[in-house]
Amino acid sequence: MKVLITGGAGFLGQRLARELLARGEVKGVGGQPQRITELVLLDVMAATGFTDSRVRAEVGDIAERSVLERVIDTQTSAIFHLAAIVSGQAEADFDLGMRINLDASRLLLETCRIRGHRPRVVFTSSVAVYGGDMPDVVRNDTALNPQSSYGTQKAIAELLLNDYTRRGFVDGRVLRLPTISVRPGKPNAATSSFASAIVREPLNGETAICPVPGSTRLWLLSPRRAIACLIAGLELDGAALGKQRALNLPGISVTVDEMVDALREVAGEAAVKRILWQPDAFLEKIVGSWPGRWDTTRAEQLGLKGEASFADVIRSYIEDEHLRPV
Ligand SMILES: NC(=O)c1ccc[n+]([C@@H]2O[C@H](COP(=O)([O-])OP(=O)(O)OC[C@H]3O[C@@H](n4cnc5c(N)ncnc54)[C@H](O)[C@@H]3O)[C@@H](O)[C@H]2O)c1
Numbered sequence: 001m002k003v004l005i006t007g008g009a010g011f012l013g014q015r016l017a018r019e020l021l022a023r024g025e026v027k028g029v030g031g032q033p034q035r036i037t038e039l040v041l042l043d044v045m046a047a048t049g050f051t052d053s054r055v056r057a058e059v060g061d062i063a064e065r066s067v068l069e070r071v072i073d074t075q076t077s078a079i080f081h082l083a084a085i086v087s088g089q090a091e092a093d094f095d096l097g098m099r100i101n102l103d104a105s106r107l108l109l110e111t112c113r114i115r116g117h118r119p120r121v122v123f124t125s126s127v128a129v130y131g132g133d134m135p136d137v138v139r140n141d142t143a144l145n146p147q148s149s150y151g152t153q154k155a156i157a158e159l160l161l162n163d164y165t166r167r168g169f170v171d172g173r174v175l176r177l178p179t180i181s182v183r184p185g186k187p188n189a190a191t192s193s194f195a196s197a198i199v200r201e202p203l204n205g206e207t208a209i210c211p212v213p214g215s216t217r218l219w220l221l222s223p224r225r226a227i228a229c230l231i232a233g234l235e236l237d238g239a240a241l242g243k244q245r246a247l248n249l250p251g252i253s254v255t256v257d258e259m260v261d262a263l264r265e266v267a268g269e270a271a272v273k274r275i276l277w278q279p280d281a282f283l284e285k286i287v288g289s290w291p292g293r294w295d296t297t298r299a300e301q302l303g304l305k306g307e308a309s310f311a312d313v314i315r316s317y318i319e320d321e322h323l324r325p326v
Pocket of ligand 1: 008013042044045063083084100125127176177178180
């Protein structure tokens, strides 16, 4: 089986690639394991650090038709479409967000349609597709009402994936990811960047700024579980998804205060003292508009699993990053 990851040099793309290589196989459409013979990693920057002969790192712009034609052929039976311009950047650069998050997503689906082999396509969507007046608990079928350009682009791409699936051009699966935390490395342009920084930096002995009040409720999933859910999403029986291809992944709902308590439980008071509380009205408004409570029954019934507690999320981060908290 040939697998394509768009955004293959990105944070989740690289992790997903490593996990797929380690597993060596994924379930095919009929549920039987199929060996991965080629893993194509498409990104604007080269995916580095892969020496496995199954990996083909392709550098190219996903908004270019010729690039998509180069990486999708009739043998490409599984596609993880992760390439995106993240929330803060898509809001700052309207044209770029539209081009990559929306136009390129349509182009990818079109390329699959023209190839005519109906690949499974896993698309990473976001909580940003919801907004405005929302119920206390957001359900899988709560109306999409994005309040940002990023959320709008993701919502339109979701609908396209539904329709290309209905028409039989692809077998699409939309996974709405919670905020991924704890994310290693440096802060990024995502509005939710602080949700990793307030754990990651204190564990490294550094200070971190928390721009929102402790009562702010977030919906989180660890990188480890996110990758497991992406693969489980690909392996789902399409018939079980039926006409609604989107799933809210089983994140955990926690307040920032609860995150801090979990940090205290795992790493002690010294780590907690490294968090500096500096309110930022702009970020507070955006983050405060995100729903914090979710009904993820549908994903769970389909076998997708999240963590039991945020302390478990921190522990899995320490384990995955081979950290010795200071
Ligand atoms: N990490 C999160 O908290 C989170 C939450 C919700 C949804 N998502 C979604 O998950 C996906 C992966 O997120 P991530 O955290 O790995 O982001 P990331 O920014 O690390 O990865 C995205 C990758 O897409 C690549 N890319 C951008 N423009 C491109 C182009 N024109 N052509 C080819 N590649 C291009 C980037 O170079 C980058 O490597 C994205 O679709 C994102 O919207 C992430």
